[in-house]
Amino acid sequence: MIGKFSARYGAVLQEMLAETAGSIIMKTDVNGFIEDASPGLEGLGLSLAEMLFKPHLADLTSANHSETLRRFHADVLNGDNVQRQIEFPVATTPENTSWYSLSLRPAPSRPNGSDGALGLLRSIDGRRSLEQELATAATTDLATGLANARAFRAFLAQIIAREGQGAVAVFEVDRLATLKLRFGHSTSDDVLWAFARFLGNMLEPDDILARLDGDRFAVLMSNADAESALGKAKVIIATFTGISRDAQRPDIRLSASAGIASVAGSLETVLIHAERALVVARALGGGRAELRDAMPASRFRKTGS
Numbered sequence: 001m002i003g004k005f006s007a008r009y010g011a012v013l014q015e016m017l018a019e020t021a022g023s024i025i026m027k028t029d030v031n032g033f034i035e036d037a038s039p040g041l042e043g044l045g046l047s048l049a050e051m052l053f054k055p056h057l058a059d060l061t062s063a064n065h066s067e068t069l070r071r072f073h074a075d076v077l078n079g080d081n082v083q084r085q086i087e088f089p090v091a092t093t094p095e096n097t098s099w100y101s102l103s104l105r106p107a108p109s110r111p112n113g114s115d116g117a118l119g120l121l122r123s124i125d126g127r128r129s130l131e132q133e134l135a136t137a138a139t140t141d142l143a144t145g146l147a148n149a150r151a152f153r154a155f156l157a158q159i160i161a162r163e164g165q166g167a168v169a170v171f172e173v174d175r176l177a178t179l180k181l182r183f184g185h186s187t188s189d190d191v192l193w194a195f196a197r198f199l200g201n202m203l204e205p206d207d208i209l210a211r212l213d214g215d216r217f218a219v220l221m222s223n224a225d226a227e228s229a230l231g232k233a234k235v236i237i238a239t240f241t242g243i244s245r246d247a248q249r250p251d252i253r254l255s256a257s258a259g260i261a262s263v264a265g266s267l268e269t270v271l272i273h274a275e276r277a278l279v280v281a282r283a284l285g286g287g288r289a290e291l292r293d294a295m296p297a298s299r300f301r302k303t304g305s
Contacts, residue, residue: 023120027107030116032057032073041121044090060100060121061088069102076104076117087124098125141211143189144196152210152218157267159222166222166263167229170274171199171236174255174286176215191254198243202236218274226262226291233258233289241287255287 024040033054034046041048046055057073058066065088072086084104089097101124107115141148147155159166173195180188192215199209199217208220221229237256244254259278261270277292284290 023122026119026121028057028073028104028116028119029054030077032070032117035116057102057119060090062091065089072102073104073117077106079106098123100124144193144211146196146200146217147208147210149210149212149218152208152212152220153267153271155208155210156220156263156270159220159263160265160267160270164222164263165225166220167224167226167260168263168270168274169219169221169229169233169258169260169289170212170271170278171195171217171219171233171256171258172215172278172282174257174282179254195240195256198240199236202239203232216275216278218271220263222263226260230260230289230291233260237287237289257281257286258289260289260291 024038024044026037026041027035029035033056034041034048035054037046037048044060046059048054056070058069061069069086069088076084085101087099087101090100091097100121103120104117105119107118109115140146140151156168173191176188176191179191196209196211196217199219203209203219204221204223206223208222210218210220212218221232224232237258241255257278259274259276259281261273261277263270273292277290280292281288281290
């Protein structure tokens with residue numbers, strides 16, 4: 001056995017070791033202070049042999065998580081915690097933080113009462129990194145690197161749930177289908193990628209840019225009302241047209257259109273209003289922005305470029 005771990009703990013340790021391998025084994029007293037641990041604990045900056053006072057479990061993590069770790073230990077000893085496992089960050093060096101999972105079980109009681117807890121501490125950085133990669137992939141458009149429609153809808157839903165203000169603009173490069181037929185998919189893909197970069201450079205830092213699907217891009221301007229969003233869209237469209245006019249390819253002259261809607265009503269209402277405004281902008285010849293407020297269709301306002 002390790003250090004002061006006696007045979008009394010064998011059955012519990014065997015059960016816990018079956019759950020994982022390569023963990024740090026530790027023993028705490030009833031108050032959560034670490035009485036003994038396997039050598040791996042030294043890798044976390046805690047050397048029990050060199051410390052004048054026993055460290056507490058809460059010393060493993062940051063101040064933001066320490067109280068949660070204290071409650072977790074107390075709940076395990078009281079039998080109040082069904083899960084008996086917690087995840088928290090550990091500062092492995094002053095510059096680096098890793099995530100660990102701690103499993104705790106009450107140690108077999110002595111005749112005079114509880115004897116603290118036995119724990120297994122293991123790194124879960126690899127798993128959390130994979131989870132983050134999967135989450136990022138699920139909300140990112142692979143072609144442009146922007147947020148995708150799923151992420152944009154989630155952002156917009158949060159603004160609406162908080163009864164926030166703002167406006168949504170949906171942009172589209174005019175007549176991109178014709179360009180695709182004439183020059184091929186590769187050229188149209190290059191145009192989409194360049195337009196995404198252009199939009200990103202034209203927007204404010206707080207604006208959220210995403211690719212909805214196909215040729216459409218959406219912008220959530222949480223700090224702008226519909227009228228100011230319309231003005232920003234007009235500047236973006238005029239600048240894009242000017243850049244295309246000055247480009248080296250006289251055979252490719254591009255423009256863009258946009259539909260604007262206030263953030264008001266439901267998620268679907270906001271997006272439908274913005275997309276319908278975009279349809280009107282394109283129907284009027286493109287190269288322009290149109291605004292549709294959250295109002296009946298009879299009050300649709302054509303604003304022009």
